[in-house]
Amino acid sequence: MGALSNLRVLDLTQVLAGPYCTMLLADMGADVVKIERPGGDLIRSNPPFVDDPEYEAYGGYFQSVNRGKRSIELNFGDEADREDFLSLVEEADVVVENYRSGTMEKYDLGYETLRKYNPELIYSSIRGFGDPRTGETHRQGQPSFDLIAQALGGVMEITGHEDGPPTKVGPGIGDLFTATLNCIGILAAVNHREQTGEGQYVDTAMYDAMISMTERAIYQQSYTGEPPSRRGNSHPTLFPYDAFETADGHAVIAAFGDNHWRAVCEAMDRPDLAADYPDPASRLENRDELREEIAAWAADLGNEELIDALEGRVPVAPVQNTEDIFEDPHVHAREMLVPVEQPGADAEVEISGSPIKMTATNPRPRGRAPLLNEHREEILGETADAEPTADD
Structure with a gap:
């Protein structure tokens, strides 16, 4: 059992931010049902592949952040599929989506509708600019990706060498940090529900998250009245705190x-x-x-x-590269490289493990990522006797 093995999460997300959030929940034991649009998550076909993408079900991008989930393919434009989704909502604890603001409402599946079917539901969204329910702005409805969030949130302005251009951070922190904060918000809402019986809406915006991440630049602006800029690998207020070139690295x-x-x-x-x-x-x-x-x-x-x-x-x-990381005994002792099956390749691949360690309910990747629609009969069979009925 995991710490969250009592939770059922309906995951409507795709690409990176949403799937990473629900991956964290799945690693901690939640039953994450990945509800994919017709054709599946956009990143199923993204490389790299072990050998041949023609035979492999998905690439490393999808595998990494969708491990341990179950998949069902639903078309919200189809009335039968919509009814199947509502039957799942009745039994769910959490719904997570990362569509543009207003998308779920087009199918009459927004928070206000879903809470009629399940008043204790926790509904969570990850968007570039947040949801009007928690603070309306002119940017909502605009598309956003990691690069956009890093640019707007000040990350790029303080990253790179002094004489070079603004530079994005290598990992997709606009997605990953936002996803982590969203996971924290979901868990806080679960705790609140345990005490009160009330569900609620959890909203995390990528732009907001990047402002939170650049906290040092924010207080520097406030204290000095000057916008901080790039300093390479050094620190504005600490020395020595830097990278140095050696004879071989x-x-x-x-x-x-x-x-x-x-x-x-x-x-x-x-x-x-x-x-x-x-x-x-x-x-x-x-x-x-x-x-x-x-x-x-x-x-x-x-x-x-x-x-x-x-x-x-x-x-x-x-300063290590990934080859160095794979050879580091510390990484293996901490179980930070985990083997999983790669369907269609007749091979195992390694993905990053869970950095959250617990003595009683240790999080861990719970198997490979799912094939598209792999668990449809299994999931719908679990709710076959449930008829969705909204409270008027």
Whole structure:
């Protein structure tokens, strides 16, 4: 059993933000029923594939964020399918969707309709700009993707090198962070329902989430009146806190504390630097010259040599690629690489595990992603005796 094994979630989402949210719930044991539009989730056909996309049911993108779910294909424009959906709503705990604002209402399946069938329902939406129910704006109804959210939310402006252009963060944080916040909101609503019996609407917007993520830039603007911009790998108020090139790679050093700074100076055989710059303010004021000193020292060392000189005394790490991650025993000990079946490839693939660890109900991926409509008979059979009846 998982911590959420008592929850039934109807997942109407596709692509990344919504599926990642419901994936977190599935990893924690929720029964997530992925209700796919005719033809299935848009990303089923996205690469990469193990061998041949002609024979494989889906690619790595879909596999990664839809593991452990059940699939049913429904067309809300078809009256019979709409009735089947409403029968599922009656028995569900949570509905999650990431359509544009107003889409569900076009089928008369918005929150106000669904709560007539299930007053305790928790209805959750993930949109680029939120839902009018929680704060109406002129942007609602506009499409949004991770790139749009990162641009509007200030992430791109503070990412990249000082002399370079605004740069998006590699992972799709506009989707992933929003999805994680949405999952938290759902769980809070579940807790509220346990206490009161009341369902509610949970709304998380990608733009809002990015403003929350750039919290440092927000308070800097408020305190200084100046918009912060790009600083590369450095930190605006801490030093040293940066990446340094070594003879065979890159390593990061976070030694802004006095004790860590002294340890760096000792490893560099530069007690004069420790004496001349004994406090954070003096180091920050002279960061450019001090960075050159550290960079010159690091350039003569291999990554492993630099790590050995500092590890255990100073926060330090190599900049790893995914090949390094796959070889790291820590990652395997933490079960952060999980094998799952890849249908059509006669092979297993590895996807990321759950970073949430629990001693009694440990979250984990619960099997591969589903084939399209794989569980239709199973799911509808569970509600075959239920007739949807709305409260007037």
